[in-house]
Amino acid sequence: MTFQFNFTIEDHLDNELTPPGDGTLTPNSSKESSVSESQKGKHGDTKCSTEQSVLPPNHSWGPTSVGHAAPSQDTCSSLNAAHSSGNLEPHEKQPCLRLAKEHAVPEDLKKVLENKVIETLPGIQHVNISVVKTISLKENCPGENIVSKTFSSHSDLITGVYEGGLKIWECTFDLLAYFAKAQVKFAGGKVLDLGCGSGLLGLTALKGGAKEVHFQDYNSLVIDEVTLPNVVANSTLEDEENDGNEPDVKRCRKSKVAQKLGQCRFFSGEWSKFCKLVTSEKHFEKYDLILTSETIYNPDYYDTLHQTFLQLLGKNGRVLLASKAHYFGVGGGVHLFQKFVEERNVFKTRTLEIIDEGLKRFLIEMTFKYPS
Numbered sequence: 001m002t003f004q005f006n007f008t009i010e011d012h013l014d015n016e017l018t019p020p021g022d023g024t025l026t027p028n029s030s031k032e033s034s035v036s037e038s039q040k041g042k043h044g045d046t047k048c049s050t051e052q053s054v055l056p057p058n059h060s061w062g063p064t065s066v067g068h069a070a071p072s073q074d075t076c077s078s079l080n081a082a083h084s085s086g087n088l089e090p091h092e093k094q095p096c097l098r099l100a101k102e103h104a105v106p107e108d109l110k111k112v113l114e115n116k117v118i119e120t121l122p123g124i125q126h127v128n129i130s131v132v133k134t135i136s137l138k139e140n141c142p143g144e145n146i147v148s149k150t151f152s153s154h155s156d157l158i159t160g161v162y163e164g165g166l167k168i169w170e171c172t173f174d175l176l177a178y179f180a181k182a183q184v185k186f187a188g189g190k191v192l193d194l195g196c197g198s199g200l201l202g203l204t205a206l207k208g209g210a211k212e213v214h215f216q217d218y219n220s221l222v223i224d225e226v227t228l229p230n231v232v233a234n235s236t237l238e239d240e241e242n243d244g245n246e247p248d249v250k251r252c253r254k255s256k257v258a259q260k261l262g263q264c265r266f267f268s269g270e271w272s273k274f275c276k277l278v279t280s281e282k283h284f285e286k287y288d289l290i291l292t293s294e295t296i297y298n299p300d301y302y303d304t305l306h307q308t309f310l311q312l313l314g315k316n317g318r319v320l321l322a323s324k325a326h327y328f329g330v331g332g333g334v335h336l337f338q339k340f341v342e343e344r345n346v347f348k349t350r351t352l353e354i355i356d357e358g359l360k361r362f363l364i365e366m367t368f369k370y371p372s
């Protein structure tokens, strides 16, 4: 398969495979207007939110207002429901954020990879994110418009607007290395890549034989332009290795790709809304494994994140979480999160590995304290 690329990458869009090592994240002030998106879920009516938009008009997210915004009733109702269902103390500071929806896999898979440049990491293909950003800027993409916002704010994240998925963060590589080293078993499991960004964790689980992998990111642009293309690129390229030109071989290859993609589902939206969306499905089954990298930077999200684990993890399941020790500028980090978890007394945590290069990074396992 060939990929065509006929424009220049601007200097400021250097490939961002590795983020700044100091863990600095600077939340920025931004105004978000309503975003109207509707996309039909591939699995029918229960799986696709019909809700639209998100932040109250004229709502300003600034460094001092992180998580302190007065939420609109509509957008916060499910967050409050999530709080009450988990027997936990409601959190005073509740961010009020983007609604959830499922993203259908387009029929024409070639289109998914159109204008994408594919790069290779050991055992995995991924789209070049700088190219995605360039195209998104040039085409003045409708919808979230997060790329121009990240450039104008010079930030890796804009709280409540863009949460960092357009980049492969360092801890993803730590977890990937750990999977190989510890020979983590995915076979037959139902896996969630929570806050997936590029989705390399979920993809590795898929390649490792997971029966089902769900990908969730805050931003729909990330899912459409990065996560989904990455899954398609890997399914397609993998099958092309066992290539043949016979029509029936081609047909077989196509069905294999469809089968792989059929094992995956893609979601965007804020965690409590995502929870509500999936748990409202008639035959919802909890996840055996939740993979999550660099998602504990903002303490204002801890309550919702904890609730998400509580609602979505199977009783004998585990969370594998990777994080920097501390995120300057936002304030979260491993110790704060572990303290939060300990106080809730629902999960136990175990440190699997400490990577002590530059800013310390941690791999943590979470399991239910009282599984029965």
Ligand SMILES: C[S@@+](CC[C@H](N)C(=O)[O-])C[C@H]1O[C@@H](n2cnc3c(N)ncnc32)[C@H](O)[C@@H]1O
Binding pocket: 097, 163, 164, 165, 166, 167, 168, 169, 170, 171, 172, 194, 195, 196, 197, 198, 216, 217, 218, 219, 269, 270, 271, 272, 292, 293, 294, 295, 301, 304
């Ligand atoms: C710093 S990025 C990390 C992306 C990816 N896991 C990686 O390691 O490359 C944090 C991710 O968490 C997700 N996220 C953060 N806060 C969220 C929230 N409140 N609701 C939903 N998703 C959130 C975003 O989708 C974002 O992609």
